[in-house]
Amino acid sequence: MAGVRLDPFTIALLGMVALATVLPATGAVASGVSWLAALAIAALFFFQGARLSRQAVVAGMRHWRLHLLILGCTFVLFPALGLLMRALVPGFLTEPLWNGVIFLCVLPSTVQSSIAFTSIGRGNVAAAVCAATASNLLGMFITPVLVGGLLAGQGGGASWGEAGQIMLQLLLPFIAGQVLRPLVGNWVRDNRAVLSITDRSTILLTVYSAFSAAVLGGVWHRLPLIDLARLAVVDGVLLAFVILVTTYGSRLLGFSKEDEVSIVFCGSKKTLASGVPMANVLFAGPAAGLAVLPLMLFHQMQLILCAWLARRYAAREDGAQTQEKLA
Numbered sequence: 001m002a003g004v005r006l007d008p009f010t011i012a013l014l015g016m017v018a019l020a021t022v023l024p025a026t027g028a029v030a031s032g033v034s035w036l037a038a039l040a041i042a043a044l045f046f047f048q049g050a051r052l053s054r055q056a057v058v059a060g061m062r063h064w065r066l067h068l069l070i071l072g073c074t075f076v077l078f079p080a081l082g083l084l085m086r087a088l089v090p091g092f093l094t095e096p097l098w099n100g101v102i103f104l105c106v107l108p109s110t111v112q113s114s115i116a117f118t119s120i121g122r123g124n125v126a127a128a129v130c131a132a133t134a135s136n137l138l139g140m141f142i143t144p145v146l147v148g149g150l151l152a153g154q155g156g157g158a159s160w161g162e163a164g165q166i167m168l169q170l171l172l173p174f175i176a177g178q179v180l181r182p183l184v185g186n187w188v189r190d191n192r193a194v195l196s197i198t199d200r201s202t203i204l205l206t207v208y209s210a211f212s213a214a215v216l217g218g219v220w221h222r223l224p225l226i227d228l229a230r231l232a233v234v235d236g237v238l239l240a241f242v243i244l245v246t247t248y249g250s251r252l253l254g255f256s257k258e259d260e261v262s263i264v265f266c267g268s269k270k271t272l273a274s275g276v277p278m279a280n281v282l283f284a285g286p287a288a289g290l291a292v293l294p295l296m297l298f299h300q301m302q303l304i305l306c307a308w309l310a311r312r313y314a315a316r317e318d319g320a321q322t323q324e325k326l327a
Contacts, residue, residue: 012200013304016207024212033212037205041112042173044202048115048125049177050188063127066259070109070131073246073267075142078105079150081238092230099151100294101234103279106146107295108139110269110302116202117306121313123261129174131266136274147282207303213276217296228297235298239305242268261313265306272299 025033082105086098093101111132118128177184246267250260275295283291 012204013207013307016204017211017300017304020208020211021215024215025209026212026216030209030212033205033209037202037209040202040205044112044116044119045129045171045173046177047188048119048129049174050181050184051125051177063124063130063259065253066124066127066255066263067131067134069246069250069253069263070267071135071138073242073263074109074135074139075106075146077242077245078238078270079146081105081241083150085234085237093234094227096290097227097231097294099283100291101231101238102150103147103282103291104235104270104275104295104298105238106143106150107270107275107278108143109135109266110271111136113203113206113303113306114266114269116200117265117310118262120200120307120310121261121265122258123265123313124256124258125262127259128262128266131262133171135266136271139271139274140278143278144282203303203307207300211296211300213296231294231297232301235294235301239268239298239301243305243309261310264309268306269302270295270298272296 024030079102082102086093086102090098109132114132115125115128119125243264246264247260250263255263272295276292279291279295
């Protein structure tokens with residue numbers, strides 16, 4: 001159709017989903033993809049730490065209004081929407097799937113993809129690093145409490161090992177980048193293509209790895225097609241509504257465009273990496289599989305939609321800069 005330009009990155013994302021469906025990573029290949037994704041994530045945070053000034057990091061930590069809005073979307077707005085949808089159309093999904101949707105709604109935000117999309121969209125990366133990390137750390141305690149209260153479930157406590165893993169994989173490379181910024185900061189800032197490649201590679205690897213696990217877990221065989229379609233509708237409504245609230249809410253509250261990008265990408269996401277192990281603890285037996293199915297589907301939706309949004313934000317910023325040069 002005339003005038004419509006297909007985004008190469010969105011096509012690449014869909015290609016990763018198709019590849020994982022036809023040829024999911026298994027065995028040694030899955031381990032290799034997982035390690036490669038971990039290295040890409042570490043490189044992403046190292047480069048972000050090397051590029052950001054110390055003043056920007058401190059400002060990001062002090063941006064309490066932004067953090068409060070993101071946490072409110074993650075742990076208040078999402079659960080309220082999930083409960084409202086279940087109350088309005090209880091028969092639209094089976095009870096186990098509704099439980100999975102509520103579980104999805106009480107999970108913390110993602111970290112690596114939130115930061116990557118914020119970077120692509122030219123948002124406030126320092127604030128996004130702080131907000132997404134805080135969401136994950138707090139979520140290890142808040143999520144089990146909300147599951148117990150909203151679903152009357154029984155589960156174990158939060159794992160300090162998971163908190164340590166977040167620190168090791170994400171914060172440590174970021175701090176290393178900050179420490180080495182006097183040596184490599186100028187090179188990183190002058191070579192934006194390096195960050196761009198790292199951001200996109202991280203997301204593509206995450207999509208392939210996550211969807212490979214979903215396919216191997218029988219995502220296409222566990223439920224009738226009509227149930228999967230209905231679940232996709234519920235996930236899509238949740239995602240679209242929260243993105244609209246974070247977008248226009250941040251504007252009404254007077255946040256800058258950079259802050260808006262961070263709020264949209266940190267406040268609208270849910271973590272698959274932490275969600276799956278939490279489900280194994282909080283749900284017993286076969287219930288754990290159905291509990292993570294809404295999350296797996298939502299995860300793919302959020303990556304594809306947010307990739308498109310990030311490119312739109314970046315294009316808008318590039319257009320504004322071009323107009324300023326011509327003025």
